[in-house]
Every structure is written in C-alpha cells, then in structure tokens.
Amino acid sequence: MPHLNPVTNLPDNLTEKSIGLAKSELNLMYAKQHQLKNPEMKLRLFQERQLRNVASEGSHRASITQATEATLVFTQEEAGTAVCISPQGLIITCSHCVAETPEEPNWEQHKWMIFASGQIIQAKCVAWDPKRDLALLQITAAQSPQAHTTSVFNRTPGTSSFPFISIAKYPPPLHTSLICIGHPGSEDLEISRLGIKTGYDVLHISTGLFHGYAFGQDLQDNSEIGALKHDCWTYWGHSGAPLVELFTGCLVGLHSSWDEDTALLEAAREL
Known part of the structure; x- marks a missing residue:
C-alpha cells in the first residue's frame, strides 16, 4: 500500500490555467462529466433499479451499485477505464492504459479521471506492472463529492472517502454471472469510414459469464493476452x-x- 498523503481539494470550476490542461482537453473533460451526471444515462437508471430491489432481493444489489459508483473514466480521448479499490482512493487499471513501455511511465505526472458520479479527480501512478498488465494509481486531488448529486451513495462532506469495490477472495465458479462496467470509445472503429460516432454512453454496463482461465497460461502473465475469459x-x-x-x-x-x-x-486476473 503506497504512503497516503492528504487529498487536495479541487474547485468545482476548473480552468485551463488552474489545472494546466489545453482548452480542448478541458472541454472534453467537462463533456464527459456532463454526460456522467445525466440522470437519464442508462448507468444511472441501472443503479436506481438495483437499489429498488435491495429490500426484496438482498444487499448484493447495493454492492453492485457501489461497484458502478467506484468505476472511473480517463478524461482524455479513447483512454480506458479504471476502478477504485479502497476508500482512501487507490485505483487499479490496466498498465497499458497508463503507459505502453517501461520507459514511458512518468511517476511525477498526474492523470485526470472522473468517477461515475461526475466527480473529477487527479491521480498519480504508484505501481506499474506490464507482465500482469496492471497499474495502481493514488488519488491526490479531488472535487468535493457533495457537489455531485447524482451519486447514489451519501459520503461524509469534508472527508476524502471514495466509493470503492471489494476484491473477490477466491476465483468465481465456472459460468458465474458477471457485469462489466466500461468506457467505450466515442468513434466507431468497426467501419472503414472515419469520424463516425458510436453514440455509446460514457459508461456502459454489459452482462455475461465467466469462462474460466486460458489453458496452460500463467495466471499472473497478461503481457500478451489476459488469462481470465468472459463474454x-x-x-x-x-x-x-x-x-x-x-x-x-x-x-x-x-x-x-x-x-x-x-x-x-x-481479462487481467485480480487475485
């Protein structure tokens, strides 16, 4: 676990000068934030449906909703997804979302990301493992959570507690039902014509099954392809x-x- 420094408060109104981003980068960040805060987004409707079913179907519905709240998107174009795994703001993602080569990671450079609630944060890479295709980032600065009213979880104002997901203690049984919460790219890359938009939400939820692990593959070596299989x-x-x-x-x-x-x-296996 990296040494935790206090999380700096970010203002709700971020400017090019205050955070050092180009105008186009800042505009893209705000566009993603606006979409994430849209109450009609399918992710938001999914969260509300899960919480309505807590009383009748059990607390796992709330856990699923918390998993969606713990998911983040990178603010740059076609950038990838991440998820928070501790209330102190430790984030995990694929190493290739942070850097492609061992020479590339800049340990002093910060990444801009947005929680599903629309809360903008800044994080610093603290571990990078290309063999496992995993990277850890620590939140160093964040907007106040209470400003983002679409969040389905109430966090204590003035604290640096973040929504997080618990890591499974054991591998799931074969054909276990899964959900995947990801940030699909905005441009359609499956057709030859350039510049066609996909129309997908900033965060998309899909369902599927766990299909075990690749036969004969080292479960801790995801450098070529992930070991965990799903659909x-x-x-x-x-x-x-x-x-x-x-x-x-x-x-x-x-x-x-x-x-x-x-x-x-x-997928890169967590355990």
Missing part, C-alpha cells in the same frame, strides 16, 4: 473495466484484451 460485451476503451460478480458485487478482474481465435474476451 461480456466490450469495445475499444474498455481496457481496465471492472468485471464484477453479479451476486456478490466483488471484483474478479479487469477487462484487457480480445482473443480473435476463441471469440472470447480476456
């Missing part, structure tokens, strides 16, 4: 997207890649 729908931009057990709300892996030979999607 949740994903798209470019889903790298780092949490794969969550539907009936426990626990994190079992991060989506990382696609196997053209098996038509199954692959």
